[in-house]
Amino acid sequence: MKDAVTYFKYLKTIGVEYVEPSPATVQALIPAEQKPAAAPPSAASAPKKEEPAIVSDKEAKLAELAAKVTKCKKCPLHKTRTQTVFGSGNPNAEIMFVGEAPGADEDEQGLPFVGRAGKTLTKMIEEPRVLGMKREEVYIANVLKCRPPNNRPPEPGEVAHCEGFLKEQIALIRPAFICALGAHAAHTLLKTNEPIGRLRGKWFDYEGVPLIATYHPSFLNRSPEYKKEAWKDLLMLKDAYQNRRAR
Ligand code: URA
Secondary structure, three states: OHHHHHHHHHHHHOOOOOOOOOHHHHHHHOOHHHOOOOOOOOOOOOOOOOOOOOOOHHHHHHHHHHHHHHHOOOOOHHHHOOOOOOOEEOOOOOEEEEEOOOOHHHHHHOOOOOOHHHHHHHHHHHOOOOOOOOHHHOEEEEOOOOOOHHHOOOOHHHHHHHHHHHHHHHHHHOOOEEEEEHHHHHHHHHOOOOOHHHHOOOEEEEOOEEEEEEOOHHHHHHOHHHHHHHHHHHHHHHHHHHHHHHO
């Protein structure tokens, strides 16, 4: 039952508000004493062709992975989390953003980038002079799926335990582009310790997917003078995305 709850919560994060129950589910929910006596089989009650699945295979696999994350106790962060934060957005997104770790708001709501940094990220995505897309069009996840206490930076052991989930998530989404937000995401995905100031503004390859790194929205909130550099990175991403769509 807990898995089912996790699954439906996950569906909500990707915008599925209503799932048509199958006739078998409806039957299973009716108490035996309220069920009408079985009618003899007739042409009208003959088995019908299967309805097309409402949830795609990819969505089902993402939901399975999200359920695994919910149960994860590989590192001590499970003791302090309110809930895990798997990711949200379009499972068929062409652009995937990867941040660092959930903060207090994300831990409370179970969704990534919903606090102050999230507001800035939404602007970066939606501002017509920057990326000019809808937030729902992209996919957003973090390196860590649990909040580090007091928003301290992720520890190497935590990243090592959690990284596999992110890898699987990226492999399932199969985005055309990845945007790493901040040093932790860039270092985890690119296996380098170069400062983010030296990584931004260039294209890298993450397992065949073009990856661009930029400053983290929280850093931009603290140091708005770096926004113009971040906007340049996002314009590079926009260019590549639009060129791909024009092909
Ligand atoms: N910062 C992050 O890196 N991720 C979030 O989800 C929120 C803030």
